[in-house]
Amino acid sequence: MPRPGEDARRAFLALVPVDPDVTSRPMFGQVCAFVNGTMFMGLFGDRLFVRMGDAERARVLARGGADFTSKGYVLVPEPWQDRPDEVRGWVASALELGRALPARTSRRD
Secondary structure, three states, X not given: OOOOOHHHHHHHHHXXXXXXXXXXXXXXXXXXXXXXXXXXXXXXXXXXXXXXXXXXXXXXXXXOOEEOOOOOEEEOOXXXXXXXXXXXXXXXXXXXXXXXXOOOOOOOO
């Protein structure tokens, strides 16, 4: 499994919304962000993925994104670090979708 580099990790953490319901933590050697316990964005290696509904997913794919292995998630177009304004919009959409889902409790609690 690819590991994220420090540049991608820093860029990812800069995109994580400042919100009391949002946390970020390592997961399988990657780093992911969660809202109310539900993952809405993360890194797979240096690639950024976000949770999207079908319509928004189609728009991300049309802009050069790619399907991700987990259902409901899409890899944003590369180089994602060079388009922060566009990516912030996708992150905001992913956050909204994640927030609308039922809260999950952590298995670590």
